[in-house]
Amino acid sequence: MAKQLKSQYDVIVVGAGPGGLAAAISAKKNGADDVLMIDRDLELGGILLQCIHNGFGVDTFKEDLPGPSYAQRFIKEAQGVGIDYLLDSMVLDVTSGRKVFVTGTRGGFKELQARAIVIAMGCRERTRAQIGIPGPRPAGVYTAGLAQRWVNVEGYMPGKRFVILGSGDIGMIMARRLTFEGAKVERVLEVMPYLTGLSRNYVQCLMDFDIPLQLRHTVKRIIGKDRVKAVEAVQVDDRWRPVPGTGEMIPCDTLLLSVGLIPENELSQKAGVILDPMTNGPFVDDGFATNIPGVFAAGNVVHVYDLVDWVTKTGLTAGRRAAMFAQGHCNENPVFVPTAAGENIRYVVPHRIDPETLTQDTIMLQMRVTQPMEEAVLVRVTDGDTLIAKKRERYVRPGEMVSLKLRERDYDSVRHAKELRVSVAPL
Amino acid sequence: MHSRYDVIIIGAGVVGCMTARWLSRYALKILLIEKSSDVCTGATAANSALIHAGYDAVPGTLKAQMNVKANPMWDRLSEELRFGFARTGAYIVAVGEDEFQKLDIFLDRAGKNGVSAEIISGEKMRKREPNISPEVFGALFVPAGGVCDPWGATIAAAENAVTNGVELRLDTEFQDFLWSEHEPERIVGMKTSQGDFYGRWVINAAGLFADEVMHKAGVRPEFRITPRRGEYFVMDRNQIQIQNVLFPVPNAISKGILVTTTLHGNTLIGPNAENIEDKTGVDVTPEGMDEIWEGGKKLVPGLDRRHIIAVFAGLRPAGNAPCLNLDVDYHHDFVIEIPDQVKGFVNLAGMESPGLTAAPAIAERVVELLQEAGEGLKPKADWDPIRPARPVFRSLSHEEQAALVAKDSRYGRVICRCESVSEGEIVAEIHAPIPATTYDAIKRRTWLGAGRCLGGFDMPRVVDILARELGKDPLGITKKGHGSEFLFRRTKEVG
Numbered sequence: 001m002a003k004q005l006k007s008q009y010d011v012i013v014v015g016a017g018p019g020g021l022a023a024a025i026s027a028k029k030n031g032a033d034d035v036l037m038i039d040r041d042l043e044l045g046g047i048l049l050q051c052i053h054n055g056f057g058v059d060t061f062k063e064d065l066p067g068p069s070y071a072q073r074f075i076k077e078a079q080g081v082g083i084d085y086l087l088d089s090m091v092l093d094v095t096s097g098r099k100v101f102v103t104g105t106r107g108g109f110k111e112l113q114a115r116a117i118v119i120a121m122g123c124r125e126r127t128r129a130q131i132g133i134p135g136p137r138p139a140g141v142y143t144a145g146l147a148q149r150w151v152n153v154e155g156y157m158p159g160k161r162f163v164i165l166g167s168g169d170i171g172m173i174m175a176r177r178l179t180f181e182g183a184k185v186e187r188v189l190e191v192m193p194y195l196t197g198l199s200r201n202y203v204q205c206l207m208d209f210d211i212p213l214q215l216r217h218t219v220k221r222i223i224g225k226d227r228v229k230a231v232e233a234v235q236v237d238d239r240w241r242p243v244p245g246t247g248e249m250i251p252c253d254t255l256l257l258s259v260g261l262i263p264e265n266e267l268s269q270k271a272g273v274i275l276d277p278m279t280n281g282p283f284v285d286d287g288f289a290t291n292i293p294g295v296f297a298a299g300n301v302v303h304v305y306d307l308v309d310w311v312t313k314t315g316l317t318a319g320r321r322a323a324m325f326a327q328g329h330c331n332e333n334p335v336f337v338p339t340a341a342g343e344n345i346r347y348v349v350p351h352r353i354d355p356e357t358l359t360q361d362t363i364m365l366q367m368r369v370t371q372p373m374e375e376a377v378l379v380r381v382t383d384g385d386t387l388i389a390k391k392r393e394r395y396v397r398p399g400e401m402v403s404l405k406l407r408e409r410d411y412d413s414v415r416h417a418k419e420l421r422v423s424v425a426p427l
Numbered sequence: 428m429h430s431r432y433d434v435i436i437i438g439a440g441v442v443g444c445m446t447a448r449w450l451s452r453y454a455l456k457i458l459l460i461e462k463s464s465d466v467c468t469g470a471t472a473a474n475s476a477l478i479h480a481g482y483d484a485v486p487g488t489l490k491a492q493m494n495v496k497a498n499p500m501w502d503r504l505s506e507e508l509r510f511g512f513a514r515t516g517a518y519i520v521a522v523g524e525d526e527f528q529k530l531d532i533f534l535d536r537a538g539k540n541g542v543s544a545e546i547i548s549g550e551k552m553r554k555r556e557p558n559i560s561p562e563v564f565g566a567l568f569v570p571a572g573g574v575c576d577p578w579g580a581t582i583a584a585a586e587n588a589v590t591n592g593v594e595l596r597l598d599t600e601f602q603d604f605l606w607s608e609h610e611p612e613r614i615v616g617m618k619t620s621q622g623d624f625y626g627r628w629v630i631n632a633a634g635l636f637a638d639e640v641m642h643k644a645g646v647r648p649e650f651r652i653t654p655r656r657g658e659y660f661v662m663d664r665n666q667i668q669i670q671n672v673l674f675p676v677p678n679a680i681s682k683g684i685l686v687t688t689t690l691h692g693n694t695l696i697g698p699n700a701e702n703i704e705d706k707t708g709v710d711v712t713p714e715g716m717d718e719i720w721e722g723g724k725k726l727v728p729g730l731d732r733r734h735i736i737a738v739f740a741g742l743r744p745a746g747n748a749p750c751l752n753l754d755v756d757y758h759h760d761f762v763i764e765i766p767d768q769v770k771g772f773v774n775l776a777g778m779e780s781p782g783l784t785a786a787p788a789i790a791e792r793v794v795e796l797l798q799e800a801g802e803g804l805k806p807k808a809d810w811d812p813i814r815p816a817r818p819v820f821r822s823l824s825h826e827e828q829a830a831l832v833a834k835d836s837r838y839g840r841v842i843c844r845c846e847s848v849s850e851g852e853i854v855a856e857i858h859a860p861i862p863a864t865t866y867d868a869i870k871r872r873t874w875l876g877a878g879r880c881l882g883g884f885d886m887p888r889v890v891d892i893l894a895r896e897l898g899k900d901p902l903g904i905t906k907k908g909h910g911s912e913f914l915f916r917r918t919k920e921v922g
C-alpha cells in the first residue's frame with residue numbers, strides 16, 4: 001500500500017492484473033524510482049483472483065498454477081522491490097499530459113502527475129445487448145465472468161439450472177465450476193461452426209462432464225419476466241439466421257453469456273489514444289507505445305490474449321519502455337515499419353515496429369486468424385515478394401492466438417522492409 | 428382498522444405521481460398506491476423521453492390541448508424538482524423531396540396548435556447535425572421541443588409528494604371498488620392486495636390497466652387499451668453522439684422511428700409501433716430490432732451495430748376514446764374526466780404519447796376537476812415545491828468531486844464503472860424519502876448499470892450494498908421485486 005501518496009511519479013500503472021503487475025515490476029527494475037500501481041479492486045491481481053482453476057504459468061514458470069497463485073508470485077515481487085500501490089481506487093481520467101485523476105475511499109480524490117503511464121485495464125465482457133438476444137429483461141441473464149465472481153469470490157450461486165451461450169473459455173470453465181457446485185448445466189450453445197475458446201477447455205470442462213456443446217446454435221428468445229424460466233435455442237444457417245423448425249425450449253433459470261471480451265479503453269480514449277477497430281485496443285509499436293507520447297499499454301487492454309504468460313510478457317516490455325521514457329531515453333522521431341494482415345489473418349499486434357529498438361526486447365508478432373484451418377499450415381511474414389520469416393502450425397483456430405518470434409537473423413530484412421505482411425496458408 | 432383518505436390514486440407512473448404532487452399542496456389526506464415494488468415501472472419507464480412541442484397533435488383534441496399547455500411547464504418543474512431537462516428543440520427531417528413537401532402539413536398543424544416552427548434547408552440541417560443523412564432535403568425545426576429524464580421526473584414528483592404528506596404504498600394492487608351502502612353509485616374506497624382503503628375520491632391513473640379499473644367502476648364499457656410496443660437501441664456515447672432530436676416525417680400511426688440523444692449523451696434509436704395482446708409484454712423482437720435499425724439508418728447512415736449498448740421496449744397505453752369535440756374525427760384521445768355515472772371517481776386514461784409531456788397539465792386539470800366538483804381545496808401553508816437534489820458524482824467538476832469525497836468518503840468509491848456512480852449516491856437513494864430497495868430502483872435513480880457493460884461490473888457490489896443497508900441477506904435482494912432474486916444459495920450448500 002502507498003503509505004504516503006506523492007503527487008508525482010516516474011511511472012503510474014493503471015490496473016494491477018498480471019499485465020500491470022509485470023509492467024510495474026519491470027519499470028522499477030529498469031530505473032524508474034517512483035512507481036505507483038492503481039486498481040479499483042480491493043486486492044492486487046486483476047481478473048486472476050477469480051480464476052481459481054489451474055492452467056496458468058505453464059510457459060512462464062513451467063508449472064500449472066491456479067490464477068491466484070500465479071498472481072501471488074508477481075504480487076510478492078512487486079512488494080519486494082518497493083512498488084507503491086493504491087487499491088479500492090478508480091482512475092477516472094487520464095490526460096495526454098499524463099495527469100491521472102483517481103478517487104477512492106481511503107486516498108480520497110487525487111490528481112497525480114506521471115512521467116510515463118502504463119494502461120493495463122484489462123477487458124470487459126460483451127453483453128446481451130451487443131448480440132441482440134430477443135425477449136424481456138428478467139434477472140438471471142449474466143455474463144460468465146460475473147457469475148465467476150459471484151461463485152468464486154463472493155460465494156453465491158446465481159442459479160440452479162444453466163444454459164451457456166458462447167464457447168468462450170470463461171463459459172466453459174464456468175460450466176465445469178457450476179457442475180462442481182451442484183448446479184445443472186444443460187448445454188453450451190455456440191453460433192459459430194467452431195469452438196471459440198481453447199480446445200483444452202472443451203476437453204477438460206465440457207467433455208469430461210458430459211455437458212453437450214451445440215455448434216451453429218444460438219438463443220432465439222429468453223422467456224421469463226421476473227426471472228429466466230427458459231430459453232428457446234435454435235439452429236442457424238451460414239448467415240446466422242435461425243433455421244425454421246429447429247426451435248427447442250430449454251427450461252433453465254440462468255443464461256450465462258460467454259460471447260467475447262472487449263478491451264476496456266474508455267480511459268485510453270480520454271487521453272487521446274487511438275484505437276484499432278479490429279482489436280478494440282490501441283495501435284501500438286513493438287514497445288507497446290501508443291500514439292500518445294509516454295503512454296504505454298500492457299495486457300488485455302491491447303487485445304484479448306488467451307494465455308496469461310503473454311500478458312506478463314507485454315507488461316515486462318511496456319514497463320521497461322515506460323521507465324526509459326520517464327528517464328528521457330526514447331527514440332525522438334522513429335521511422336516505423338508497419339505490420340499488415342494478409343490472407344486469413346484478422347489482425348497483427350504490434351501494428352508497427354521501430355527498427356532502431358529491434359534489439360531491446362524479443363519481438364513477437366501476434367495474430368488471430370479469421371477462419372479455422374484444421375491442417376498443417378505455414379505462417380509467413382513477407383515484404384512484397386521477400387519472405388522475412390515463417391513458421392509451421394499444426395492447425396490454426398480463431399480461438400487460439402498465433403505467435404511468431406522475430407529472430408536476430410531476421411532483423412536486417414525487417415530494417416529494410418516497407419511492411420511486414422503476415423498470412424497463413426496450407427502447407 | 429380501516430384507513431380513511433380524501434383521495435386515493437391508483438398507479439405511480441408519471442400521471443399518478445404528478446397528480447399526487449399537484450394535490451399535495453392542498454389540505455388533503457392522500458394515498459398513492461402502486462402494484463409494483465417501485466414507482467415508475469410502467470409506460471413511464473421506457474419511452475423516448477421527449478417533451479413534445481405539440482406540432483403534430485391533432486388540433487382540437489384534448490391531447491393537443493394538454494400537450495401545448497404542458498410543454499412550457501417543464502422548465503419550472505425541472506427546477507423545482509431538480510431533475511434533468513433540456514430544451515433542445517426538435518427537427519422533423521425530410522429525406523428526399525416528397526417528404527419535404529409533407530412538412531407543410533406539420534407546419535400548418537403547429538400553427539393551429541399555436542406552436543412556433545420553421546422550415547430550414549437541408550444544408551442548414553446538416554450544419555447543425557453533421558452525422559445526418561446527405562439525402563436530407565430539409566427539416567421542420569420546432570424550438571419548444573425538449574428532452575427529459577422520465578425516471579428522474581417521476582421519482583422526484585413522487586418524492587416531493589411524499590415529503591409534502593402523501594402516503595405511498597408500493598406492492599399494493601387495486602382489486603375492486605368499495606361502494607356506499609347509503610348513496611347509490613358512490614365509490615367509498617377500494618379492495619387491494621394489502622387490504623381495504625377508504626377514500627372520498629379515487630383517481631384512476633393505472634396506465635395500461637386503466638380500462639380494467641374504469642370497467643370495475645362501470646364507466647365506459649366500450650373503452651379498450653391496446654398495448655402498443657415500441658423497441659429501442661441505446662448507443663455508446665463514446666462512439667457516436669447525435670446532438671439533436673431528429674424525427675422522421677410521421678406516418679398515420681406514430682411519430683416514427685427517431686434518432687435522439689438522451690440527457691446522458693447516449694444516442695437513442697426507436698421506437699417502432701406494434702399492437703400486441705400482453706400488457707406486460709416488454710420483449711424485444713428480432714423483427715422489431717431490424718425495423719428500428721433501418722429507421723435509424725435512414726436518418727443517420729453512419730450508425731454501427733457494434734456500438735449498441737442496450738436494447739429495450741416500452742408499451743404505450745393506446746386507448747380508443749373519441750375526441751369530445753365532435754367536429755374532430757379522432758379516436759385515440761386522452762380521457763380526463765369525472766364521469767357522470769359514478770360519484771367519487773376521476774378517470775385518467777388512454778395516456779399514450781404525449782402522456783409524459785402532458786402529465787403536469789393533466790395533474791393541474793385534476794385539481795380543476797375536483798374544484799368544479801365542489802371540493803374546496805385549501806392550500807397548505809407549509810407546502811414545499813422544492814425537492815432538494817442529491818449529489819451526482821459524475822456531473823461534478825474535479826474540484827467538486829474532491830470536495831465531496833473529502834466530506835463523505837463513500838462518494839469516493841465508484842461502483843458503476845461506465846457511468847461513474849459512487850457508493851455514496853447509492854446509499855443516499857436507499858435511505859431517501861422513497862427508499863430504493865431493488866437493483867432496478869437504484870438504476871432508475873442513479874443511472875447505474877445503464878452503461879456499456881449493462882451492470883456486469885456493479886451487480887455484485889450493488890447486491891452487497893443493498894443487503895448491508897437494508898439489513899437483509901444478499902439472497903433476498905432482487906432486480907425488480909419478489910420473484911426476481913439474483914442469487915439462489917451459498918456455494919458449498921449443494922442440495
Ligand SMILES: Cc1cc2nc3c(=O)[nH]c(=O)nc-3n(C[C@H](O)[C@H](O)[C@H](O)COP(=O)(O)OP(=O)(O)OC[C@H]3O[C@@H](n4cnc5c(N)ncnc54)[C@H](O)[C@@H]3O)c2cc1C
Pocket residue numbers: 014015016017018019020038039040041045046047048051054055056057089090091092120121122123145148169170173264267298299300301305306307308309311
Ligand atoms: C475467466 C478467465 C479464465 C482464464 N483462464 C486462463 C487460463 O486458464 N490460463 C491462462 O494463461 N490465462 C487465462 N485467462 C487469461 C488471463 O487471465 C488474462 O489474459 C489476464 O488476467 C489479463 O491480464 P490483464 O492484466 O491484462 O487484465 P486484468 O487481469 O483484467 O486486470 C485489469 C485490472 O485493471 C483494473 N482496472 C480497470 N480499469 C480501472 C480503472 N479505471 N481504475 C483502476 N483500476 C482499473 C481492474 O480492476 C483489474 O484489476 C483467463 C481469463 C479469464 C477472464
Ligand SMILES: Cc1cc2nc3c(=O)[nH]c(=O)nc-3n(C[C@H](O)[C@H](O)[C@H](O)COP(=O)(O)OP(=O)(O)OC[C@H]3O[C@@H](n4cnc5c(N)ncnc54)[C@H](O)[C@@H]3O)c2cc1C
Pocket residue numbers: 437438439440441442443460461462463466467468469470471472473474475476477478479599600601602632633634635636637655656657658698741742743744778779780781782783784785
Ligand atoms: C415507446 C413509447 C414512447 C413514448 N414516447 C413518449 C415521448 O417521447 N414523450 C411523451 O410525452 N410521451 C411518450 N410516451 C408516452 C408516455 O410514456 C406515457 O404516456 C406515460 O408514461 C403514461 O404514464 P402513466 O402514468 O399514465 O402510465 P404508467 O407509467 O404505465 O403508470 C401506470 C402505473 O399504474 C400501475 N398500476 C396498474 N394497475 C394497477 C393496479 N391494479 N393497482 C395498482 N397499480 C396499478 C402500474 O404498475 C404503473 O406503474 C411514449 C410511450 C411509449 C411506450
